[in-house]
Amino acid sequence: MGRTEQFEGVYPRETSILVSFHWKGKRYRERVALAPTVANQRAAYRMRDEILVSIRIDKFTWDDFASYFPDSPRVKSGVAAAKPTFKAIAERWLVLAAPELAKTTYREYENVLKRYFFPLFGHRAIADIAYEDLAVYMAGLNVKSAKTFNNIMTPVRRVFDYAIKTKRVQVDITREIDSRRGQKPPPDPLDLTEMDMVLDRIRERYDPQWLNYFEFAFFTGCRPSELIALKWESVDFRRQQVRIEAARVRSIDKDTKTHTARDIDLQSRARDALLRQKAHTFLADGHVFTNPVTGERLMDTSPAVRTVWRPTLKAIGIRNRDARQTRHTFATMCLHANMNPGYISRQMGHTNARMFFEVYSKWVDADASDRERLKLDALFTRTSMSASTEGGQEPIAQHRHG
Template sequence: MGSINQRNGKLVADFRYMNQRCREQTQLNDTSVNRKRLMRLLKTIEAEILLGNFQYAKYFPNSNKVQKFEELNQRKQTASHHFSSADSPTVKEFSEIWFREKAIEWRKSHKQSIEGILDSHILPAFGKMKISAIKKQDILTFRAALAKVQTRTKKTLSASRINHIMTPLRMLLNEAADRYEFTTPWKNIKALKVPRTEVNPFSLDEVERLIKTAPEGFKPYYIVRFFTGLRTGEIDGLHWDKVDLDKKQIYIDQSLVKGEMTDAKTDGSNRVIKLTDRVVSALKVQMQVTKSKSEFVFCKADGKQFNYQTISRVIWEPMLQRLNLKYRNPYQTRHTFATLLLAAGESPEWIAQQMGHSTTTMLFRVYSRYVPNLTRQDGSAFDRYIETQGEENA
C-alpha cells in the first residue's frame, strides 16, 4: 500500500514498483484536498502495477527512474521471450555465450579444464535442455551419476573431482538465472565433503634410496624436488635466470601448467627459496647438462620442457617399484620436505615462507601429526625446558 509524505511543504508519493521503493515529489501543496487527490492517484498506480500495465513515464515523465525501469522491463520481456518460446536457449547455446564472456578472465590451462568439463560431462547430460528447465532433482541425479564414473585406473571419481565438475554447472545456472530472471535450481546444494589432504611423506631413508635408484640424469631433479619442496609446475617450469648459485637461492614467480608458462599459483607462491649445499651441488651438475641448450633447468634431451605425466609414468613409478615402495604421487616430495624441516626443528614461519604459504595455519593443520615433538601431549618437552632454564639460572 502506497503512502503520502511531505518534503518542503510539497507532497511526496511513496510506493513500491518492481520490488523497489519509489518516492516521487509532486508540486502539490500539503493540503487535505491534495492528499485525497494524490491518494486516488496512488490507488490507480497500484492497480495498474497489479495488472501489469503500469508505465512509469506516464505519471512521472521527468523522474530519473524512468530509464531504469524501462531497461528492467525490456530485460524482463527479453527473458520472458527466451524462456516461454520455442527458441528458448539450451544449455549448450548459453554455455557458448558464457564461455566466451568468461574466457578473458581465465588462464589458458583453466579454459582448457572448463572446456573439457563442458564437453565431457555437462553438455552430454544437459546440452539439449532449456537452461530454465533444469530442476534441482536433475542436478542431484547428475551428481549421483558422476559418483559412479570410473577413471582409466578403474577408480571412481573423488569428491574433489566431482565438486570440480559441478562448479561450471553451478556458475552457468546462476548466471542464466540472474540474466534471464528465473529462479536458479541451485538451492541448498552443498559441495561434497572432501577428505583431509592426503599426506604420506617419505622417511629420510626412503628419500635417499629413491635418489640413489633414480636414473643418472634425474638424480639432480629429485634432489631438488625433495629438498626444496617445489610444486611439480614450479620445478618443471624453473628457468636458469631464476637460479642464483652464488647466493644459494632460487626465485619462484612462475609455473609450467599443461605446457604453458603461467604466473605462480598465488601471490604467496612468489618467494625466494634458500638452498642447501646439496641442492647447490645438484644444480651445478645440472648446469653442465642443460644450461647451454635450454632456458629450463630440467628439460628433455632436445631442450623442450618436461611433460609431468610422462615423467611420472616413465621415471617416478618405476623408481617406487624397484624399491618395493607403495605408490605415492610425486607431490609427496613437497610434503616430505615440509615434514623433514619440521622434524629438524626449523622455524614454522620460515618453513611456511619456503613452502609459499602465507601463514603457518596450513603447515600445522596438514603436517603436524607427522612430527612427534609437535604432537606430544605428555608435557615432557616443557619439563625439559624448565629443567634447562633452572640449570642456566643456578
C-alpha cells in the same frame, strides 16, 4: 600517465556496459549487465566481435539477440521471445569468464560442459531445466570421487549463477545439489633413510639429470609443476636463491598455484644439484630440467614419474607414493631439523602459515606430543611406586620391567 585501454563499439557506463553494432540497416546500442571494469569491457568487446562475425555471414538471428541481450526492450516487447538454451548461456558465460580464469581452468570448465552437459541439456531452454532433471542426471553418472563430482558441478554452478544475474532463470537449481566432502589424503613423506635409498638408486640406474631433478626436489620442496617450468634466468648463484614464479599445468605455462612469486634459499644439496645440472642445460633452451632422452623441455611431469620415480620405489621396496611427496619430505626434514615453521612455509609458497600448520601439525607437534605422552607414564609410575612402597611390595613399574 598510462593510456586508458579503448575498445571499439564498447562504452562503459556507471554500472554497466553498452555494446554498439549495426544490423539490418539499424544501429543498436544494447546494455550488458556487467560492471565497467577493463576485464569486462574486454569481454564485451569479444562478445561484440562474435556478433559482428555472425552478422557478416548472415547467421545472426533474433534468438541470438535475445541470448546476448535478454533485458533489451526489443526482447521484452516481443520482437524476440525465444528462451535461451543452456548451451547458449553456457557459451556466453565462458566468453565473459575467460579474462578471470587461468587457461587451464577455462579449458577444464569448457571440457566439462561439452562432455557432461551439452549432450543432454545443451538444446533445452535453461529456464525449463528442473532440479530433478539435474539431480537424477548427476546421480546416474555414478561418480565415486568427491573431488571429481565437485569438479563436474563447478562450471554448471557458475553457468546458473550467471543465468540468475542476467535474469534468464528465476531459481538456481544447482544450490539444491550439495557439494561432496571427501577425505583429503594426509602427507606421506619419506624418512631420511628412504630418501637416501631413492637417490642412491637413481644415481646408479638413471641419467645423472634425473638425480639432479629429484635431489633438487627433495631439498627445495618445490611443486613438480614448478620444477618443470624453472628457468636458469631465475637462478641466482651469488645470493644462493632461486625465484619460483611459474608453473606448468596440463601442458600450459601459468603462474604459481598461489599466483605469487617467491624466492627460495638454496640448501647445500639443492645448490650442488643445480651446479651439476648446469653442465647439461645451461646453454640449451633456458629450462633447468629437460628430458635427458630428447633434450627437450619437460612438457609435463610424466617422464619423471613414469620412468624414474615409480620404478625406483618399487625396486627398493618402498610403498608407492606420488612424486609430490618430495615436497612433503622437505617440510618434515626441516621440522626435524628444528627450523622455524614460518620460514619453511614461506620457502614452500603457502599462502599463509596457518595452512602449513594444518597440513604438517603431526610433525610440528611431534616433540610436544611425546612430552605429553610421557607425562601420563610418569604419573602412573609415581602412583604405582607410592602404592607399592606403602604396602611393602616391589614397585609395579620395576616388576613389569624386571
